[in-house]
Amino acid sequence: VESSIPEHMREAWRKYSPQGFKTKDEFEGEVVRHIETTLARSLFNCDELAAYSGTSLAFRDRLIIDWNKTQQRQTFADQKRIYYLSLEFLMGRALDNAMLNVGLKGVAKEGLEDLGFRVEDIISQEHDAALGNGGLGRLAACFLDSLASLNYPAWGYGLRYRYGIFKQEIENGYQVEIPDYWLDFNPWEFPRHDVTVDVQFYGWVNKYTDDEGKQVVSWQDGELVTATAYDAPVPGYGTPTVNNLRLWSSKASSGEFDFSKFNSGEYESAVADQQRAETISAVLYPNDNLERGKELRLKQQYFWCAASLHDIVRRFKKTGRTWDEFPDQVAIQLNDTHPTLAIVELQRILIDKEGLEWPKAWDIVTKTFGYTNHTVLPEALEKWSVPLIQNLLPRHLQLIYEINLYFLQQVERRFPKDRDLLSRVSIIEESTPKMVRMAYLAIVGSHKVNGVAELHSDLIKTTIFKDFVTVYGPDKFTNVTNGITPRRWLHQANPRLSELIASKLGGYDFLKDLTLLNKLEPFIDDKDFKKEWAEIKYANKVRLAQHILKTTGVSVNPKALFDVQVKRIHEYKRQQLNIFGVIHRYITLKGLSAEERKKVAPRVSIFGGKAAPGYWMAKTIIHLINKVGEVINNDPEIGDALKVIFLEDYNVSKAEIIVPASDISEHISTAGTEASGTSNMKFVLNGGLVIGTLDGANIEITREIGEQNIFLFGNLSEDVEDLRHHHFYGNYQVDSELQKVFDLIKSGKFGDESAFGALIAAITEHGDYYLVSDDFDSYRKTQDLIDETFKNQEEWVTKSITSVARMGFFTSDRCINEYADTIWNIEPLAVADEKEA
Numbered sequence: 001v002e003s004s005i006p007e008h009m010r011e012a013w014r015k016y017s018p019q020g021f022k023t024k025d026e027f028e029g030e031v032v033r034h035i036e037t038t039l040a041r042s043l044f045n046c047d048e049l050a051a052y053s054g055t056s057l058a059f060r061d062r063l064i065i066d067w068n069k070t071q072q073r074q075t076f077a078d079q080k081r082i083y084y085l086s087l088e089f090l091m092g093r094a095l096d097n098a099m100l101n102v103g104l105k106g107v108a109k110e111g112l113e114d115l116g117f118r119v120e121d122i123i124s125q126e127h128d129a130a131l132g133n134g135g136l137g138r139l140a141a142c143f144l145d146s147l148a149s150l151n152y153p154a155w156g157y158g159l160r161y162r163y164g165i166f167k168q169e170i171e172n173g174y175q176v177e178i179p180d181y182w183l184d185f186n187p188w189e190f191p192r193h194d195v196t197v198d199v200q201f202y203g204w205v206n207k208y209t210d211d212e213g214k215q216v217v218s219w220q221d222g223e224l225v226t227a228t229a230y231d232a233p234v235p236g237y238g239t240p241t242v243n244n245l246r247l248w249s250s251k252a253s254s255g256e257f258d259f260s261k262f263n264s265g266e267y268e269s270a271v272a273d274q275q276r277a278e279t280i281s282a283v284l285y286p287n288d289n290l291e292r293g294k295e296l297r298l299k300q301q302y303f304w305c306a307a308s309l310h311d312i313v314r315r316f317k318k319t320g321r322t323w324d325e326f327p328d329q330v331a332i333q334l335n336d337t338h339p340t341l342a343i344v345e346l347q348r349i350l351i352d353k354e355g356l357e358w359p360k361a362w363d364i365v366t367k368t369f370g371y372t373n374h375t376v377l378p379e380a381l382e383k384w385s386v387p388l389i390q391n392l393l394p395r396h397l398q399l400i401y402e403i404n405l406y407f408l409q410q411v412e413r414r415f416p417k418d419r420d421l422l423s424r425v426s427i428i429e430e431s432t433p434k435m436v437r438m439a440y441l442a443i444v445g446s447h448k449v450n451g452v453a454e455l456h457s458d459l460i461k462t463t464i465f466k467d468f469v470t471v472y473g474p475d476k477f478t479n480v481t482n483g484i485t486p487r488r489w490l491h492q493a494n495p496r497l498s499e500l501i502a503s504k505l506g507g508y509d510f511l512k513d514l515t516l517l518n519k520l521e522p523f524i525d526d527k528d529f530k531k532e533w534a535e536i537k538y539a540n541k542v543r544l545a546q547h548i549l550k551t552t553g554v555s556v557n558p559k560a561l562f563d564v565q566v567k568r569i570h571e572y573k574r575q576q577l578n579i580f581g582v583i584h585r586y587i588t589l590k591g592l593s594a595e596e597r598k599k600v601a602p603r604v605s606i607f608g609g610k611a612a613p614g615y616w617m618a619k620t621i622i623h624l625i626n627k628v629g630e631v632i633n634n635d636p637e638i639g640d641a642l643k644v645i646f647l648e649d650y651n652v653s654k655a656e657i658i659v660p661a662s663d664i665s666e667h668i669s670t671a672g673t674e675a676s677g678t679s680n681m682k683f684v685l686n687g688g689l690v691i692g693t694l695d696g697a698n699i700e701i702t703r704e705i706g707e708q709n710i711f712l713f714g715n716l717s718e719d720v721e722d723l724r725h726h727h728f729y730g731n732y733q734v735d736s737e738l739q740k741v742f743d744l745i746k747s748g749k750f751g752d753e754s755a756f757g758a759l760i761a762a763i764t765e766h767g768d769y770y771l772v773s774d775d776f777d778s779y780r781k782t783q784d785l786i787d788e789t790f791k792n793q794e795e796w797v798t799k800s801i802t803s804v805a806r807m808g809f810f811t812s813d814r815c816i817n818e819y820a821d822t823i824w825n826i827e828p829l830a831v832a833d834e835k836e837a
């Protein structure tokens with residue numbers, strides 16, 4: 001073991017090495033010490049924010065000890081690591097998670113009470129770490145939780161955006177975006193000013209023969225931007241493993257070719273350079289399932305890939321191994337195509353810097369990388385223009401062409417003279433300008449490609465990547481169905497339900513092996529258990545009702561059926577179908593007598609989600625929901641029978657309140673468009689039922705929990721293409737009940753009808769691409785069935801419990817173990833002293 005401290009002096013280190021608090025008294029001591037010295041506050045000016053800060057610092061100290069030990073253990077063990085490259089990590093809050101994962105929330109609760117605070121108030125002081133848009137970013141966060149909880153040696157690599165996803169406010173029914181500056185006080189990150197990488201952009205490529213007659217390729221000039229590492233601890237649940245999430249921050253380099261300007265008196269321009277460099281990691285692109293081809297985004301991608309690869313290679317080289325062993329030490333997973341340049345960058349390092357021959361280098365590269373596809377939507381598939389890459393990354397463009405050449409030669413050998421096939425699979429699209437198809441590059445540069453749910457993985461093999469199945473055979477393509485961490489999405493978000501389950505199963509082992517939930521099934525006839533189950537749901541609904549009252553001023557009845565659709569606003573996710581359904585329900589209610597209306601099952605329709613700032617149609621949907629809410633919520637004839645709520649600024653910490661409080665949640669994408677969906681899993685795990693299409697993971701959820709426990713409707717993915725065709729070439733007619741909805745909107749009932757013209761025209765005039773009209777009838781009828789079923793609470797609770805009992809498959813632990821076995825070939829690193837959770 002190497003150390004700069006001589007052996008005979010290490011005793012002092014060992015003696016004073018901090019242990020971290022364990023008892024309530026020690027915890028209080030740490031909190032007070034941090035508040036008084038680290039924060040320079042006192043008991044006379046300690047508000048909740050200061051108490052949050054002190055508590056976080058106390059827990060942070062504890063985590064650091066295990067974090068350091070984990071990193072040491074992993075370095076000495078010297079076994080293969082997985083590096084998860086993701087442009088998004090939607091972590092949410094860290095304190096509650098840290099408390100639960102180290103098993104000291106009880107201690108903190110009591111300690112904070114002694115100090116005059118309630119633990120819930122302290123937890124809610126924390127600003128969400130919102131470095132992601134939606135499913136893709138939250139999946140990365142769940143994966144980190146599982147990797148640590150299962151003791152895998154794993155690092156996440158991402159960007160440290162100064163601004164996360166914007167905050168959403170609703171003004172006059174419209175979405176307004178507010179910047180999310182989240183770094184004012186962030187106790188969870190550690191700047192590593194000694195861990196920096198200079199990343200090069202622009203410049204030109206010099207190819208020449210050196211004195212010894214060797215071909216040399218050198219990428220010269222351009223500008224350098226420095227990447228500085230910021231590390232955050234990722235604690236596992238009930239284990240001392242604390243993994244590392246490394247995020248890169250950009251600033252102008254003090255290296256070779258920038259700061260000469262200072263010396264020549266160009267101060268302002270040097271400052272401008274500085275700001276330009278800092279812009280790279282300034283802001284998260286707020287698009288979900290949409291790529292716009294902006295140069296700054298490409299800069300972000302290369303900056304992060306180059307810094308991460310440099311870091312990984314540096315760590316590998318310290319082991320003194322030969323390059324052949326690289327894929328035995330390193331697995332890199334590409335979260336979507338955003339990090340595809342990492343493939344080219346590794347090839348560049350091996351060829352240009354380390355002097356390896358092409359075939360050997362390429363063999364190492366392809367053994368190292370795996371690629372996960374998360375979408376088949378054409379507008380989300382990344383393509384970068386050749387001139388853009390040529391200018392920004394001239395050497396990489398050459399390498400991409402070479403990679404493509406070798407690949408096409410290989411295809412040509414196997415399928416001689418199939419010129420069509422060659423042009424279809426070419427990494428370069430022969431358009432004007434030429435484009436680099438990033439997904440194709442990712443496939444060619446990886447040894448495995450996976451989709452995120454069974455249907456999705458089948459679809460990529462038969463549609464967008466069909467030709468690659470021809471070229472490589474089917475084995476390169478595989479499925480790993482997504483999962484969620486039950487620690488955050490059950491134990492943390494729904495502590496009472498978690499406790500009730502633990503009381504029946506004899507402990508919290510189910511949080512580490514979610515299949516144990518099936519031991520709940522024998523209790524479905526247990527009256528007391530069912531009663532408590534229902535009471536917990538009710539209490540969660542009361543809590544959400546309070547939140548709704550506080551944030552919207554609308555009072556909702558917690559006894560009503562809570563129908564929730566929270567996710568990014570997108571036409572393919574079909575919030576428009578939901579709100580049209582709500583309007584139809586309103587029309588029906590208005591047609592009833594007061595007596596009849598009293599017999600109707602009351603319902604609260606709850607929406608939440610952000611629209612990309614440039615996605616006009618999505619913003620129109622938000623506007624309509626809010627306008628419909630204004631009318632219905634203020635209609636005295638309607639009362640409790642129907643309420644429509646739009647919850648502002650949906651994010652991870654709000655999801656933790658909303659998810660446990662749903663009776664029904666909506667996952668109603670046009671079949672074949674939602675790759676998986678993950679909130680569907682969260683809602684069911686919390687005892688909510690689902691209305692959904694046969695899309696993404698809904699299909700597997702149905703298989704696990706049983707058809708009788710889910711409300712399915714709508715056309716199947718195999719029929720979508722024909723229906724779309726029919727819309728244009730058949731005699732297309734809008735569903736007559738949907739037409740009534742459109743007529744009411746057009747009458748001006750919900751304000752200026754012209755505001756909603758495009759939304760209606762998309763269906764009536766422009767081919768109804770998302771099949772809203774085709775699915776409207778079965779959607780409505782299924783909603784009616786839900787009303788009927790909800791009236792029988794006995795049956796409803798049985799469905800709820802049965803579903804939860806059968807959700808074991810959807811833990812991200814299962815998912816991570818599958819990746820580890822079938823794609824990464826990595827093993828957990830045993831930890832001697834497993835702690836009790």
Ligand code: C3B
Pocket residue numbers: 133134135136137139288289290336374375380452482674675676677678696
């Ligand atoms: C999402 C998909 O839209 C979801 O169906 C899927 O569950 C998650 O990824 C996780 O796999 N996705 C996203 O959030 N952003 C993209 N750019 C592409 C897919």
